[in-house]
Amino acid sequence: MTQQDITASPIVDIAYLARSEHRIPTLLSLTERPRSRSELCELGGVSSSTMRRTLDEFDDRLWIRKEGYQYVATRLGEVIASGMEDLIERIETERKLRHVWHWLPDEISDFPFETWSDMTITVAEPDAPYRPVRRFESLLRNTTTIRFLRPEVALMDLCFDLLYQMVGEDVEMTLIDRPECHTYFHTTYPRRSSEMMQQDNFVILEHDDLPQYGTGLLDRCVVVSCYEEDSGTVYALIDTDAPAVREWAKSAYDTYRASARPVELEPSTE
Template identity: 60%
Template structure:
């Protein structure tokens, strides 16, 4: 039977192991993260869950985000490419269908791709009062998502657009930063005109 001191040491080792594991995962995507995130106190790192692709499961970050969509009553996203990949796109469509308010802010090139690839569904979503799509020419390289009880950061490979990591956390200081970032881009974002993207 462990003493109270032994239990405290064991708990400390678990915390250290968790921090080291998170640091190892973050190191792989550090260069994609906004500077502000890299400046957060190190104790916030252990509160981050990092989902990386694996050789046998390359869509792990996308699948993880799809599961988070099933648990939220709020979706606001800067650079939401992860939300527009299968199976997230179907989950997002279902959420909009149930009346959930969704706002996505992305680059014109991304809107052009999805209107061209999914014209019928894109138009159907765009007509919903609870779905807002905005565009902005200068967005961060990392996606920033505001869900009901957590913040997500999605890291994209710039050439292919593939999702390299999904980071999630409920740390208040990161939520505050993400809300501020979202608001700073939303204020200058423009409504999307679907006719500009559909021939």
Template identity: 50%
Template sequence: MLSRNTRSPIDDIEFLARSDHRVTALVALAERPRSRADLQELTEASTSTIGRTLREFEHRRWIRRDGHQFEATQLGAFVASGMQDLIELIETEQTLRDVWQWLPPEASGFTLEMGTDAVVTEASIDDPYGPVNRFASLLRETDRFRFVGFDVALLEPCKDELSRRIVDGMDTEIIDPPSVARYIISTYSEHCAEPLESGHLTVRLHDDLPAYGVSLFDDRIGISGYNANSGTVQVFLDTDAPDAREWAESTYDSYRREARPLALETAIE
């Protein structure tokens, strides 16, 4: 219902979005009072452009003037906050647009909002091992590491460093499909023997793991997405967001409760 204001909400959104300096100026005025010169320096817009913008803001009752200073009204601050939220939402969507298909489905509880402020490393022609290298950099900085999922494409390239870190004391628990554990132990027996004997590595087995991987480090969590056609890690997303951490811990624990110790898998003994 539009009441006396016949302007559509889209009209005001379009007005703000048509030029970068308008959102910047309104957000700045919501923070504290500023002069025309302040806004011109902040936005790098011309004096005449700032003047027109301020007149439009005043017409919409988004700002008030006090001498040479301007500040946002409660209405203006409300709009500024909403536009900031919208911009962050679109930025997150743009970041995840090309890799979303490789990440956990919505049914898993993982949401797009959890990707806000995440570091997203996608494999490319120029850098096919980018996701693996990003994972390795986080592995070097953690004292405790947990992983659940199909891990060959992610952990195999890091086998030397992973083995060394475990032997040096990194507390590690990995939940694997039986076929993957069998492959790793038979193919890399020398890499596995010392870590398994060190007391710092626990391997558990689960018959129905997700197509993606979940890594838990000390301060961040990571999600690795696999390209089934190439057998490589297509994307590695990592974040320290509390809601993403809660999701990762819950996901890991749910699979761990159903997993069995490696020693009970007679096919690998």
């Protein structure tokens, strides 16, 4: 390397790697095992001349060495490859979160990055507006207990048939929501709602001062539902099995559960 190379900003090397999509995967592949240039061309989808220039640049930086007709990453190359892989993972996680960040509980911003990366984020799209609800429905099918703080009509209405079935199958279910949400289900599905309320495993409570998001505790995961304030639709659903999130969700649920009150609805029939 020249003196100019040594004193240049690290951004120069980062920019070099990022300018072509094949460079980082190529370096990563060379940390796994030695590979020939033809194999690297196939993996990267580039021509032999392009790969030759890439390998020459890697060699100039001491990131690789040649073993016979193959190339393999040096220890320096392994460090750079690992760092770039971590950076890509962080950016991928940030891109998932940026569109729902302002809907999330403030506590989530205090969790470590590893907790964020474990989250599954399902966002409604113009051509798939019910995607978050369908994700929630799939999670419901694998649980024997449901404790939900502010489930909201938009999330639960499309799942009502499944919820009714689950109550009949003795799934333990406690829902804490706004009074008007319980009224909606009682008036829209009067017979089945009355049947559910008569079951010992089904408890509905109401609260007048709930957070703007929903928090549900299932057997295997925690779900956080994000609602659009104007329309009330479910914009996104986040689910995770991270212990830190579960601890936070349980604490929040228990706090509101302690101050919630029983629902009193008039009996009715369909």
